[in-house]
Amino acid sequence: MTEFHEQDLSGADFERVSLRAATFSRVSLNDARMQAIDFTGAHIRGALFNRSRLRGVELVDVEISGELGNVVVNGVDIAPLVDAELNRRMPERAKMRPGDADGFREAWAILERRWADTVARARTFPEEALHRSVEEEWSFIQTLRHLNFASAAWVGRMVLGDASPWHPLDLPWDEAPGWDGIPWDRAARPSLDEVLAVRGERQAMVRGVMESLTDDQLASEVSRPEPGWPQEENFPVRNCLSIVLNEEWEHRLYAERDLTALEKDN
Template identity: 30%
Template structure:
């Protein structure tokens, strides 16, 4: 399965590397895959980016979740910012259940152009950071962002590898969902029905 995904998404394999250059290579690759995926909704019926498949996040919500993921692992964990989160972010479903304040994500319905803009800014922040990393800096210790006791530690490199895993995992599902929506839209067009405009849950 892993080898199949590596073939499907060239550049995925080095995501677990302990070398900065290889992590940068994998980041550039996943960013290119996402850029291609972000062009797909333009080829589908209007509003496709806001549609859900089987109750999962829409494409736009997935990008917003990755904004949140970058804020968690880069801005919060690595940079140590006290308030790392952008208001358009979408947290995972356990965020509020674990006692975290969901009100920081106050922009519940940003337009897609804004989502793409913020997402691009976060991607560039990661790339700029990776450009200046070496073996020593990747080994620097940081507090784990999800440890309530603030005692668990991980390295900068480990935090970046978690972020890369998030990027590739969500890419796989997002590409699959876009293909499903394209098939659904084609079937509706053949039957003379309007495309489904039911967005996924926030």
């Protein structure tokens, strides 16, 4: 098997080449031109398709999960249509984009209530099942670990100013570049109760910020230039809290989806 590591193949020409079952990780295809390409059976995650143009494509039996914005299919921007349909199916989803401090408090209360139901459901499964991956996604426990990381990053570090708010079980996203001093042990297998203990502390931290939040604070900005992540200058507090709301909402849906799959497997 031919391997390419740390090589610059910019401008290379591939014609009548088979890359079947090849693995691409941290590969840049910026401004690439592709014609008569077969993606049948491909699995793509953590990808950026910004400003991409697809012409003459066939999208049949395709599943797309991600952030949509200005996605034009056959002349129709489907992003607002998808957004409206998701809000119709899940009316509380629209509350995850609050406009003021009271709205953020309401959104967080919804998330805590929803997650309490999801955790109660998860407790009906054997502990081993909660470490099981469904279609190469995070396990239930890994999902909780990632949400602990997100709250620590965007509330603990950015909003509250703790330069290193981490717990050893925190889990960054898989495509993260990695940083000194930030834990990242994907293979760890803590118990559900161990992770929920950290989770309770992080939820209380976010709840405290939401309870005291004012509209003036929401409109303010924070800077964290010191090494680590996030490392941002003049970043809106509103955006920090919105990221946490989005992470909590979307990952709960993923968790529920995977619990349903685990039920079917048993």
